[in-house]
Amino acid sequence: MANTILVGAQWGDEGKGKIIDVLTENADIVVRYAGGNNAGHTVFIGKQKYVLHLVPSGILRKKKLCVIGNGVVIDPVGLVDEIKGLRKLGVKVGDNLVVSETAHVVLPYHRELDAQREVLKGKNKIGTTKRGIGPAYGDKAARVGLRMIDLVNPKRFEEKLRLRIKENNEVLRALGAKPLSFKQVLKEYHAAGKQLKPFVANTVVLLHQAMRRGDNILFEGAQGTFLDIDHGTYPFVTSSNTTAGGASTGSGVAPNKMDEVVGVMKAYTTRVGEGPLPTENAEIADLLHGMGREFGATTGRARRCGWFDSVATRHATMVNGIDKLAVTNLDGLDTVETIKVCVAYRHGRARYDFVPNDAQTLAECEPVYVEFEGWHTPTDKARSWKQLPPKARAYLKAIAELTGAKLAIASVGPSRDQTIFV
Numbered sequence: 001m002a003n004t005i006l007v008g009a010q011w012g013d014e015g016k017g018k019i020i021d022v023l024t025e026n027a028d029i030v031v032r033y034a035g036g037n038n039a040g041h042t043v044f045i046g047k048q049k050y051v052l053h054l055v056p057s058g059i060l061r062k063k064k065l066c067v068i069g070n071g072v073v074i075d076p077v078g079l080v081d082e083i084k085g086l087r088k089l090g091v092k093v094g095d096n097l098v099v100s101e102t103a104h105v106v107l108p109y110h111r112e113l114d115a116q117r118e119v120l121k122g123k124n125k126i127g128t129t130k131r132g133i134g135p136a137y138g139d140k141a142a143r144v145g146l147r148m149i150d151l152v153n154p155k156r157f158e159e160k161l162r163l164r165i166k167e168n169n170e171v172l173r174a175l176g177a178k179p180l181s182f183k184q185v186l187k188e189y190h191a192a193g194k195q196l197k198p199f200v201a202n203t204v205v206l207l208h209q210a211m212r213r214g215d216n217i218l219f220e221g222a223q224g225t226f227l228d229i230d231h232g233t234y235p236f237v238t239s240s241n242t243t244a245g246g247a248s249t250g251s252g253v254a255p256n257k258m259d260e261v262v263g264v265m266k267a268y269t270t271r272v273g274e275g276p277l278p279t280e281n282a283e284i285a286d287l288l289h290g291m292g293r294e295f296g297a298t299t300g301r302a303r304r305c306g307w308f309d310s311v312a313t314r315h316a317t318m319v320n321g322i323d324k325l326a327v328t329n330l331d332g333l334d335t336v337e338t339i340k341v342c343v344a345y346r347h348g349r350a351r352y353d354f355v356p357n358d359a360q361t362l363a364e365c366e367p368v369y370v371e372f373e374g375w376h377t378p379t380d381k382a383r384s385w386k387q388l389p390p391k392a393r394a395y396l397k398a399i400a401e402l403t404g405a406k407l408a409i410a411s412v413g414p415s416r417d418q419t420i421f422v
């Protein structure tokens with residue numbers, strides 16, 4: 001395994017956590033490069049369930065170095081809690097975790113503004129996770145953000161925070177929200193800063209030193225292609241570059257040092273939050289929810305569900321340069337009579353074979369479907385390509401071909417051994 005970027009090829013929640021965990025076996029370092037604790041990566045090891053929000057999934061394997069890169073926005077209180085939670089479950093978190101000193105800090109006013117803006121938007125709300133992600137990246141771009149390097153320097157942090165709380169309290173008051181107590185925020189963040197100080201370092205230099213030693217790096221994408229701030233269904237997106245390019249900017253590892261891009265996609269489509277989802281379908285949503293599947297790992301919200309959309313995944317191959325595919329949740333379709341796959345969109349007289357940039361146009365698109373016969377056989381016990389029903393194999397081959405990349409992995413359940421290498 002060389003330097004590999006793993007991205008979500010849909011709207012997030014593709015099952016990246018599990019695939020990252022599987023691929024981590026052959027990696028030395030796992031790097032998170034974008035997003036914040038809006039992400040929720042679920043990994044099962046045996047019967048134990050782990051939900052990771054900021055810490056890379058590599059933490060669950062011994063002797064792997066985990067890096068939270070400069071492109072991530074960090075809620076320090078959330079990160080301290082996550083580390084505590086992992087330690088409680090017996091996971092070692094110490095010198096195997098390093099946090100970039102230039103990663104930006106999420107503050108309580110970001111969360112408050114996130115919530116207030118959603119209220120103001122009314123029916124046009126984005127349906128954010130309310131973790132303050134948008135306002136934190138907004139401050140980064142506006143050059144008024146606080147970084148981890150500030151957080152671990154109490155005096156400097158206090159000075160900067162005082163000014164930021166003053167300005168943000170004015171905004172919060174104007175929006176009719178309660179202003180924040182500077183003292184209280186300072187106390188909470190000083191305590192978190194103290195706990196996180198041992199983890200904070202120059203991760204760019206560290207990663208380059210590791211590459212000189214010949215270490216293999218796995219770049220762990222969060223969210224999905226269509227939640228990317230540039231390439232997603234704007235404005236119904238998150239605020240970072242979730243696509244493969246974000247791995248370079250979010251870590252400081254140059255594009256010519258990347259070797260491979262793995263795209264993860266479900267055998268169907270899901271989305272949490274608002275925004276267009278052309279193949280959304282109540283029947284498949286009822287089926288999956290009835291099986292107890294497709295509830296968000298971060299907010300617990302029921303995910304919207306639809307048929308596999310190859311227009312979207314083909315577009316994802318284009319913007320990410322996906323070489324290999326991991327298809328997850330195949331077993332979710334085990335009982336479906338006739339499976340539909342979207343191969344184009346129709347909008348009035350226009351036919352699209354790519355995802356139109358205007359969210360309104362996309363919302364008005366009608367999917368053009370082809371149909372596949374269901375396999376009506378449980379696949380969760382299959383451990384090899386041969387053990388999969390022929391109709392399931394045909395379906396996997398077809399969606400990989402339509403997506404335009406090589407099928408490498410099929411996943412038939414949450415545990416490590418429910419993984420088929422093709």
Ligand code: IMP
Pocket residue numbers: 011012013038039040126127128129130131132133134222223227236237238239272273274
């Ligand atoms: P934010 O990232 O909290 O600002 O939310 C923006 C949009 O991205 C909303 O539709 C969220 O539901 C969605 N989103 C953010 N993180 C995730 C994720 O990890 N999985 C799926 N959707 C997400």
